[in-house]
Amino acid sequence: METTLGQHSFRTHDAALEPIAAKVLAGERLDFAEGLALYRSTDVLAVGWLANHVRERMHGDVTYFNVNRHINPTNVCVASCRLCAFGRKKGDAAGYTMALEEAWETAASGYSEAVTEFHIVGGLHPDLPFEYFLDLVRGLKERFPKVHIKAFTMVEVAYLARRAKLTIEQTLLRMREAGVDSMPGGGAEIFASHVRSVICDHKIDGQEWLDTARLAHQMGFRSNATMLYGHIESDADRVDHILRLREVQDETGGFQTFIPLAFHPENTALDHLPVTTGLTDIRQVAVSRLLLDNFAHIKAYWQMMTPKIAQISLRFGADDLDGTVVEEKIYHDAGAKTPQGMTRKELCRLITEAGRVPVERDTLYHAVTRTEDSFLIAV
Ligand code: V47
Numbered sequence: 001m002e003t004t005l006g007q008h009s010f011r012t013h014d015a016a017l018e019p020i021a022a023k024v025l026a027g028e029r030l031d032f033a034e035g036l037a038l039y040r041s042t043d044v045l046a047v048g049w050l051a052n053h054v055r056e057r058m059h060g061d062v063t064y065f066n067v068n069r070h071i072n073p074t075n076v077c078v079a080s081c082r083l084c085a086f087g088r089k090k091g092d093a094a095g096y097t098m099a100l101e102e103a104w105e106t107a108a109s110g111y112s113e114a115v116t117e118f119h120i121v122g123g124l125h126p127d128l129p130f131e132y133f134l135d136l137v138r139g140l141k142e143r144f145p146k147v148h149i150k151a152f153t154m155v156e157v158a159y160l161a162r163r164a165k166l167t168i169e170q171t172l173l174r175m176r177e178a179g180v181d182s183m184p185g186g187g188a189e190i191f192a193s194h195v196r197s198v199i200c201d202h203k204i205d206g207q208e209w210l211d212t213a214r215l216a217h218q219m220g221f222r223s224n225a226t227m228l229y230g231h232i233e234s235d236a237d238r239v240d241h242i243l244r245l246r247e248v249q250d251e252t253g254g255f256q257t258f259i260p261l262a263f264h265p266e267n268t269a270l271d272h273l274p275v276t277t278g279l280t281d282i283r284q285v286a287v288s289r290l291l292l293d294n295f296a297h298i299k300a301y302w303q304m305m306t307p308k309i310a311q312i313s314l315r316f317g318a319d320d321l322d323g324t325v326v327e328e329k330i331y332h333d334a335g336a337k338t339p340q341g342m343t344r345k346e347l348c349r350l351i352t353e354a355g356r357v358p359v360e361r362d363t364l365y366h367a368v369t370r371t372e373d374s375f376l377i378a379v
Contacts, residue, residue, distance in 0.1 A: 008053070012046035020290075024050045027057075029293055035239035038287045044279055051286035051317030055298070059319045063356040064297065064365065065347045068117035068150075068323040071106055072330070073098045073136060077123030079202030083189065083228060085267035085334035087123050097125065100132070104139050106327075114370075115324070116362045118144070120151035121186055130164040130171070134178040141179035148181045148363040154212040154223075155187030158204045168215055176221070182363055183216060185224030185259055191244050192237045199231055199270070206241075210248050217254025222364065224299075225255050229284055230263040230276035238284075242291045249294045256365065257297035257320055260284045262304050266335025281309050282316050289317030297365070303328045303338050307350055314354040320361075321347055 010021045016037045023030060030038075041047050074097040077087030088095035098106065107118055118140060137149055152160070152175065161171035189199060191206025204212070213223055225245050229238055242258075249255050262276040262284075289298045300318040302310035303325060310321060326341040344360070351358040360368040 010046070010049065012043045014041045014043040014046060017041055017043060017046050017050075021046075021050055024054060024290060027293075030291055032239055032243060035242065035287065035291050036235055038290060039235040039238065039283070044283050044286075047283060047290070048286045048316040051289040052315055054289055054293075055317050055319055058296070061355070061357045062319065062359050063314055063351045063354070064320040064359050064361040065344075065351065066117055066323045066361050066363065067115050067344055067368075068119050068363075069107060069115045069326045070119045070121075070328055071103060072122050073103050073120065073133075074122045074125050074128065075329070075333075076125045078126050079124055079200070081200035081202060082269035083199040083231065083263065084330075085264070086330045090126050097128065100135055100139055103136050104143055107140055107144065115147060115326075116368055117148045117150055117323070119184055119323075119325075120149065121153055121156065121184055121330075124156065124159045130160050130166075130174070133160060134174060137175070137178040137180055149179055150182045150184050150224075150363050151175070151180045153184055153187035154209045154216070155203050157183070157216070158208060158212055168212055169219065172216055172219055172221065176219075180221075182221055182256075183213075183223035185226040185255075185257070188226045188241070188245075189228045190233045190237050191241045192233070195231075195233045195237050199228070206244070210244060213254070214248050214252055217248075217252035222254055222256050224257050224259060225295075226259045226261050227288075228261045228263055230280060231265075231270055231273055238287075239291070242288060246292055246294060249292075253294070255295055256363075257299045258288050258292050258295050259299040259301050259322070260288050261301065264304070264331055264334035264336055268334055278309050278312075281305050282313055285313040286317045302342065302350075303331050303336060306338055307342070307346075311350045311354050314351065314356050321351060323347075 008025055020034050038047050075086050075088050076090050076095045076097055140149060157171055161168050188209055193205060196206060216223055227241050262281055265271045265273045285298060297320045298318045299320040299322050300310040300313040301322050324341055348358045362368055
């Protein structure tokens with residue numbers, strides 16, 4: 001079936017996509033049932049065509065990437081999430097906690113290219129005081145004043161607040177004073193409680209995650225949002241998750257980018273589950289782009305998707321490729337076979353060969369220009 005919608009010629013063999021295509025091309029918002037239809041469509045290329053249309057309407061060929069470094073100060077965690085291969089119990093021989101000096105040295109190590117962002121997340125440690133995390137951030141700011149600190153998921157914020165006997169607001173204020181600039185999108189998983197109770201029953205519930213994000217945005221922080229898919233969740237759970245994020249974004253506008261994360265089962269309590277396939281990953285990117293009309297960016301996290309699938313996703317709705325990373329632990333503990341980091345040059349090659357235009361960005365999506373080993377941020 002081929003329909004001409006305005007100046008666009010849209011072709012699909014799936015009749016359910018026709019009315020959805022008309023709405024997408026008219027810039028109208030899709031609803032829950034339409035989200036489900038996108039997941040269930042037998043015509044994934046048509047879904048991808050629509051997502052690419054939206055992506056090009058928003059960003060043309062521009063594809064963002066950033067030069068960042070992940071730091072995971074500890075893997076010791078009080079939670080025992082079935083989805084996780086990273087966390088270790090206190091006293092476990094494979095557990096580690098970085099001394100502050102070690103964390104600062106880790107930040108400085110890796111590629112010689114000057115990073116513009118530190119991405120800091122870790123386990124919910126039973127004993128480390130809130131001051132450890134504040135000192136960690138203060139020390140980084142002192143040593144690397146130009147580097148943006150994207151630190152602590154909503155789950156960590158809520159946990160640190162509880163341990164320090166502070167409100168979420170007080171906790172966020174202290175983090176800001178120490179030098180936290182924004183927050184990563186982890187810990188969201190799937191908001192539906194029947195899924196959460198199986199994959200991560202020790203974490204804050206979905207509503208608390210959303211409430212913490214809302215408050216952070218109201219206080220002026222920007223944050224990201226993720227969704228972990230490819231385990232026990234249904235299509236309806238995915239649509240529910242995405243639309244709950246869209247609702248908060250309508251209120252605050254504080255989310256910068258959405259990052260769909262494919263579940264890696266190896267070394268987790270859910271290792272009987274299969275890994276996601278390439279088309280599931282690609283469809284996930286496309287559906288996210290189509291449903292999240294109020295999110296500026298959809299990020300392909302190559303560590304999780306593999307560089308090849310991440311590159312293809314740049315023509316299925318993604319406009320952002322994360323990042324140099326340098327040393328990834330959470331996915332590699334769960335069996336990821338991707339390299340641990342990538343250079344700036346390699347990221348640009350992936351983007352250019354996808355027919356897109358690479359633009360280096362900082363965390364807040366300002367363009368970055370480079371001179372030798374330093375950088376300038378255009379505000
Ligand atoms: O919250 C944990 C996921 C997340 C597994 O904000 C797993 O820019 C798959 O949030 N298989 C952490 N996934 C990573 C994350 C992230 C990554 C890149 C960029 C940003 C950003 C955020 O990883 C966790 C959880 O959802 N995760 N274990 C696993 N076995």
